[in-house]
Amino acid sequence: MEPKNLPIKLFSKRGTQDERKTEAGGGGPQPSWLLPEDMLEARATEFRQSLGATAQSIAARRPERSFIPAVVQVTVREDAMAKSHRGEVGKLFNRKEEYNFIGLSEDLDFLVKVDSPEHVAFIEHNLERPLAFSIGLSAIDEIRPFQPRIDLPQDIATPLKVKLVNYQDRQMNAQVESAFEQTLREGQIAYRKTRYTSGLTVFKLEHVRPDSLVTVQEFEALYSIDPMPAYRITLDELSSGLELPVKTPVPGQDYLTVGVLDSGIAPIPHLAPWLDTRRYSAYNEPEVDRSHGTFVAGVLLYGDELEQRSWVGVGEFKLLDATVFPRPGLEIDEDELLENIQNAVLAHPDVLLWNLSGGGTMECSARDFSDFGKSLDELQQRTGALICKSAGNCTNFVSAAPKRRIPVSADSVRSLVVGSVAHSQGPDDLVPEGHASPFSRSGFGPNKLIKPELVHYGGNGGVTAGGRMKLTGVNSFSLTGGVVQQAGTSFSTPRVSALMAGLSHRVAGDFNPLLLKALAIHSAKYHPGLSLSPSDRLRELGFGLPGSVDDIIFNSPHESTLILQDNIVRGGYIEILDFPFPDVLLNDEGQFYGEVTVTLVTDPRLDGNQGAEYCQSNIDVSFGTYDRIRLRDTTKRTVSNPIGKLNPYNLLLSSNYAAKFQRYIDHPFTAERQLRDDLGKYHPIKKYAINLQEMTEAHRVRGLTAPKKWYLELKGLFSHAAEAAAAADGEVLSQEFCLIVTIRDPLQRHDVYSSVTRSLTLNNFQHNNIQLRNEVSLNLRNTSGGSAPEPAPE
Known part of the structure; x- marks a missing residue:
């Protein structure tokens, strides 16, 4: 593999030089559906x-x-x-x-x-x-x-989940809730009130008599009645026999703390030195079984060592034990689980990265986002934290049925949702290495949102000749400290949490969820042997399997990665008309060539009352060539910007590329290719990976023949509801984003890294290498008396 030791770069837009005003369109014709x-x-x-x-x-x-x-x-x-x-x-x-x-x-x-x-x-x-x-x-x-929607459970002992209409008025909502509580008291109905988000309060009603239920159904502001969802976690272990040395923190060294929202972590020798002295538990000791949480924590800290593979490239951070699930066999209602999660996160404001490997079996809606997901979103917005969330498991593969869609909770927009791919293939396993695990649920989320965004190694599965389910697990620790095996998205998720922790520790500066998500998604690839269409790949594996920490933050001489983090205010957009594409990437026909990956991650405005339009803001990105800068007539009513592009050519449109490359094709670039125009307006994550040589000949001639100039354009959009709400509050609408662009020479002929750096300087961009923290070696001690195993080659 080509050596990578050149740090990726941050650059900034050049103030007003790269800022534009959004221009008004014409009145346009009357709509065709106008009635007589x-x-x-x-x-x-x-x-x-x-x-x-x-x-x-x-x-x-x-x-x-x-x-x-x-x-x-x-x-x-x-x-x-x-x-x-x-x-x-x-x-x-x-x-x-x-x-x-x-x-x-x-x-x-x-x-x-x-x-x-x-x-x-x-x-x-x-x-x-x-x-x-x-x-x-x-x-x-x-x-x-x-x-109102009324869906009563068949079992009358099942608690009811009741929601009221949100009138988008805090005082009105408070009065309505007070009136509803008075109604419940008059009907002698036992209830529990939980605030999922600032605009969503859920009432859990228990043991409601039929006559009292009629009173509830007749309440003027009733929005819905549903069965209250319940959650549980389970763990079945298989012995491995592998032994590992114990890692211990270096005295005086600062370590990032990762919160583990799970069933508890046992203080076994491998984990005890890394446990934060603080902990949170919603349960008394008889209600706790730490098996699942201990296994998750083991993958977080020792994932690479347990598999003797350098998948993540890091595993040194403190763990905060947040016991939010009871022991297996005990169910917890959704409102109580969310309250546990909120209490744990809010009680530790310094902990900004959390692993949540659990969260229900009920499939998410194809259109509306779940209350669970909305609650996780607001919690992250409120605290600045990032939650890595498992995509959920199903056993439909045993009966050869289609996979179930991701569950409620995994439709959280701000969470980084993680599915599972197979790390190996045993005799009865259904899929080869690098393919989606048979048990890993698939997307899309509501409104075709890409969920899961990432996958990692979580095991394989199959069916024996006798028709029984068989799992090939990954390694971690049991309650007694031995190494055991288990499979599930619960155990692929902590690998991504470890990656986020490693990136945050290596990259100097404050914790930055947008940057961390963008870096991981930008690095993600598919297995070269994965023969799925682009749409199926996105549905089952999201954007793919991320690289290791060093692979993400360093370039080789034949590539250059640039990061732009900023915000777009309503009424303006960003247009960079001299983007530093390397001028050395010209082929014998005088045409530009190269591989380009563009990843855009935004922090969208969210509104839980807008159904499928939960995401209320959007940014579109264009990247390509043009002939020259042209002057524009600003005396015209619809023209605000004095300069523009002559003959722009957006290279991120799939229509520019040969049809065979828009489907699966066995080619070296297959593992990275993304050629979808329909990633979705109002989708907060967009990724494009293009090989310019895959354009049709006519498009190459028109769009890539030198001399050409290169541009990058980012345009924001807000919904009608967002604009109306902002106007009422006097708010200036804006949205933050992180954009990453990598340009690579697939022929490895030219020094792309130096060429891009020179162009940045020549065109007066402020730029610098990403700032990295110094590394400190760990203490290793082997409780079994042996030496540390050497990692196997990748």
């Missing part, structure tokens, strides 16, 4: 009749609950969901300085609050003038009173 006058009249009459039920429900409110707004559900045609059309729909319902759209339902219908008879009259008055609201009326297919 007679149909507008008929639709307005229909909608006025529908509002009658809402008016009656407001009039029928009990006096003490008359303050609770009614909610109507507005179905908008699919081709009218654009931001501009939503504004037209809003004109029907919003009085001055109001924004009454409070969210989206699971069916992507708008939920609109109607707070009084006067508000009903305002809407009806608008409907009496259909020509004044022609676009809004044409966009709406139906208006009807909102009906």
